[in-house]
Amino acid sequence: MKVEIWSDVACPWCFIGKRRFESALENFEHKDEVEVQWRSYQLDPTLPQHYDGTETEYLSEIKGMPQQQVRQMFEHVTAQAAGEGLSYDFDKIVVANSFMAHRFMHLAKEHGRMDAAKEALLSGHFEHGEDIGDIDYLVRTGVVLGLDEPEVREALAGDKYSAEVRADIAEARALGVNGVPFFVLDRKYGISGAQPAEVFGRALQQAWGERSPLTVLPGNANDGATCGPEGCN
């Protein structure tokens, strides 16, 4: 069974949702047969590469949200995050565009390290005040993940994996996703938001129970030639 999760790095509910989904998956009896794939999404593609101010200032000044409302939102999210063992620190958050971070995760995917990259960037952004728009931070993170330093730097300095990020975003649009995190099970069921683990658990059970093997359509027996290990017919 395949689970695709559209999410952004600069998305507080995405980290919380990751923990809740992981908790459900950990308790799912067929967890070894579940493939999880992270897909890119950008909540705010208009974010500058770097913004010299706090997240509160960005949301109130640029997005026009009342400061009081922003602070209440942060308090609520921080409490929810703490419930999942996460230590959000909104005062330290560096406001940055996440596009390069998404390219970095696609590079990590190529080396089988996408989940570790996702985890590192979410933690760096929300818990440790790291700048996810800074190439040096991403290169350092890549090295910690076991990636090759020159390869990471060269890939990020150019435009590698931009197409993959854009393709993920386009696919989200095609599926009707308009907020993240968004979980897709076997392209059949969608779950919107950082739902409680029980919701994910029930969805995993349901999708598992309904999964079906491929139906091989009957073809023309005289044609329909294939080649196999023992030659072609």
Add this chain to the structure above:
Amino acid sequence: MKVEIWSDVACPWCFIGKRRFESALENFEHKDEVEVQWRSYQLDPTLPQHYDGTETEYLSEIKGMPQQQVRQMFEHVTAQAAGEGLSYDFDKIVVANSFMAHRFMHLAKEHGRMDAAKEALLSGHFEHGEDIGDIDYLVRTGVVLGLDEPEVREALAGDKYSAEVRADIAEARALGVNGVPFFVLDRKYGISGAQPAEVFGRALQQAWGERSPLTVLPGNANDGATCGPEGCN
């Protein structure tokens, strides 16, 4: 709608099947909404990097097939290929392991050129006696496709995209594929072999008619928070 096609380069029915599928797709009214993805498969992973002999010799000497039977098979396939406008030349075929060629196609995929790469290698192998196991041939082909020469050479000289090739092959095994070409429509229907275009056409119609949008499962309204373009709730 998504169509995944598992196929090998060293697979005579795969090129014929490609043409027949393309013909069906060309006549399919929703062709612009069909995404085709080539997936890797190796008919014979034990093939040496290079074999100094003809395909006939390889199949008869190494695989123990009677020469007469091999020749009849080639004649039949060559006639079928000709029916699709392809000029197979089995006397010129260079016997080579296709693993590097598959890695090359995954590199091409990153630049949106996978279909063109597949076409070039199949034609090179079956029509022009090119050596698909030769890095220089692959680099030359990459340049023709608009890829960056040093990037192609460096990727192929290392082990880049090996994981992707192996993942494709593992997925084929999981789906029960034991011969190629194998076509999978929306992970729902499978079609085995180089079927006539009409078979592909009917399958496209059927899968299109039955495609369904995601069912978004109801969650807990108070939880299930998401972030969207206008902030988080």
